[in-house]
Amino acid sequence: EDQVTQSPEALRLQEGESSSLNCSYTVSGLRGLFWYRQDPGKGPEFLFTLYSAGEEKEKERLKATLTKKESFLHITAPKPEDSATYLCAVLTGSARQLTFGSGTQLTVLP
């Protein structure tokens, strides 16, 4: 059974304080790992797709990396507007739908 675990559950940062969110996975045949951002009362917003170990993608203050067992979402010099829940999900060869982690709720204080 595919499993996705995100840590920490919640993270409070001061503005400008860089940090990383973790997504560890146990799956058979990874077809893709996805990061989403979700604001309260909104649907998830697509951020990145990673396909193979060693791959990295960047968007503004966010950088996603992937290894064979986990993915990290690095947030550099975060701003209050980066506050949201960040969701990680995997798509495997045997499944046709995403398996989500429980998310990390990020709060960036001004």
Next chain:
Amino acid sequence: GAVVSQHPSWVICKSGTSVKIECRSLDFQATTMFWYRQFPKQSLMLMATSNEGSKATYEQGVEKDKFLINHASLTLSTLTVTSAHPEDSSFYICSARGRLATSYNEQFFGPGTRLTVL
């Protein structure tokens, strides 16, 4: 690109009535659409998967007669909550995956519909 819309964004109804939620892919053809339910402070729970022109596949524990899904075209899927009860109150989110130049695997979400059943 890759925009998914939902309508309505929120709805309040009386117990026993039916509610229809629409999900549209605005700038791509969605070969597969998904319906999720999300409770406060929890992650997304997949309810069903539908392919255009085919019957939806429901996850275990989801009543297919209560949550009717229709994926009539490559840009539209509907979820009808029949005979709604207060326990059906939740945040319903659709998503779509389809024919995009960037990747077939990427899945894009709508803004969600807040259903409150009185």
